[in-house]
Amino acid sequence: MxxxxxxxxxxxxxxxxxxxxxxxxxxxxxxxxxxxxxxxxxxxxxxxxxxxxxxxxxxxxxxxxxxxxxxxxxxxxxxxxxxxxxxxxxxxxxxxxxxxxxxxxxxxxxxxxxxxxxxxxxxxxxxxxxxxxxxxxxxxxxxxxxxxxxxxxxxxxxxxxxxxxxxxxxxxxxxxxxxxVVSIAYQHAVMEGTVIRGTIPVLDVQFGNVWTNIPGELFRQLGVKFGETIEVRVLHGGREVYRGDMPYSATFGAVDPGKPLAYLNSLLQLSFALNQGNFAAKHGIGSGGDWTVEVRKKS
Known part of the structure; x- marks a missing residue:
């Protein structure tokens, strides 16, 4: 035995x-x-x-x-x-x-x-x-x-x-x-100076929220508190698709309907949404290894 x-x-x-x-x-x-x-x-x-x-x-x-x-x-x-x-x-x-x-x-x-x-x-x-x-x-x-x-x-x-x-x-x-084992190349979540870079592995398809692979513990190294603003940049194949500011929030209801927010999803990864809206559809954002995101604290 x-x-x-x-x-x-x-x-x-x-x-x-x-x-x-x-x-x-x-x-x-x-x-x-x-x-x-x-x-x-x-x-x-x-x-x-x-x-x-x-x-x-x-x-x-x-x-x-x-x-x-x-x-x-x-x-x-x-x-x-x-x-x-x-x-x-x-x-x-x-x-x-x-x-x-x-x-x-x-x-x-x-x-x-x-x-x-x-x-x-x-x-x-x-x-x-x-x-x-x-x-x-x-x-x-x-x-x-x-x-x-x-x-x-x-x-x-x-x-x-x-x-x-x-x-x-x-x-x-x-x-x-x-x-x-066959592997697909993608941008791992990393912190470079005051910027965190990651990828968009998937969309929350029912609601259009954008999920990143940036874990909460890495995001917290930016020192952002609830209610403070972050700068978000999304690129597809190196081409900028979206750039904007949004508050870091605990819940969707922390902002008015239609307004953007950053939050930690159910897997405790940084994500972006519109309260009662479709962030991905509004800004033409997709998912996969060729989608990257950059996040920094608003100075």
Whole structure:
């Protein structure tokens, strides 16, 4: 019997493949207009009707690998060790991109194409191990003639088998070097003198708020208090899209309707909004690795 000692107990449990919780959580860019998501879940139920199936979202913009990466970073930490995530945003389906299962250092599994989807979760939670899916074993029976729906035939099938304990993590396939995980380049949050630079990883799509990757603890180094003003500059591919001043506020209601404010979002990252308005739409702001933001305290 393998012997595990704290603080390596969780890692040992995860690597030995006995930490599954029979939970599978899906995300994709498929939408819900057709049967694609239902097909994936049907395959999972065929593996084991005892599985519990949930969703992150199926409204990732088509082909947007970056947003898939962000939604994993946003949600995975809140699920228990042993949870299996199946993330399918796969514009390269059927090509030479690898199909993998990543085990985070906190014990969650992510089944996905290795196309950049793992960029942020690898940084925030860390990689305990990563394995390439052996499709000779971990592929839905009689599906080899289908080249365009690996989400159903490979990823959901493998994720369900892993979550149900039909296979262990070791049986997913061969181990891959951690440093070879495909990564998307972006502006990390940094402080340079009196300016903090970061990126806009995602928009709060329901309300049009602009979320940055600048953590609250870094922003506080500017010495800005509630009610004080900051200068904000947003660039897309190096071209200025927005420049303006706004107060740093605890809540939206701290400013009049239609007025801008800076605040910390639910992930405690600096964000910009219009009270009861759509900041992103008004100023033509998007998200992704090519969007950057600069913030300084108003002198």
């Amino acid at each position: 393998t012997r595990c000692f704290l603080p390596a107990l969780l890692l040992c449990i995860g690597l030995s493949g006995v930490a599954q919780k029979r939970i599978v959580v899906y995300q994709s860019d498929f939408g819900l207009k057709d049967g694609a998501v239902s097909e994936m879940k049907g395959v999972a139920m065929g593996v084991s009707p005892d599985l519990k199936l949930f969703d992150v979202t199926h409204e990732i913009p088509a082909y947007n690998i970056w947003e898939a990466a962000y939604r994993l970073q946003q949600t995975v930490p809140y699920w228990p060790a042993g949870t299996v995530f199946v993330s399918v945003v796969d514009p390269g389906v059927g090509t030479s991109r690898k199909s993998v299962v990543l085990l985070t250092k906190t014990g969650q599994y992510i089944v996905t194409p290795d196309n950049g989807t793992l960029t942020l979760i690898a940084e925030s939670l860390g990689i305990a191990a990563i394995r390439e899916i052996d499709e000779a074993v971990n592929r839905r029976q009689d599906s080899k003639k289908s080249y365009t729906f690996h989400g159903r035939d490979v990823y959901s099938y493998t994720g369900a088998r892993l979550a149900a304990g039909v296979i262990s993590f070791e049986q997913v396939g061969p181990m891959l070097p951690k440093q070879e």
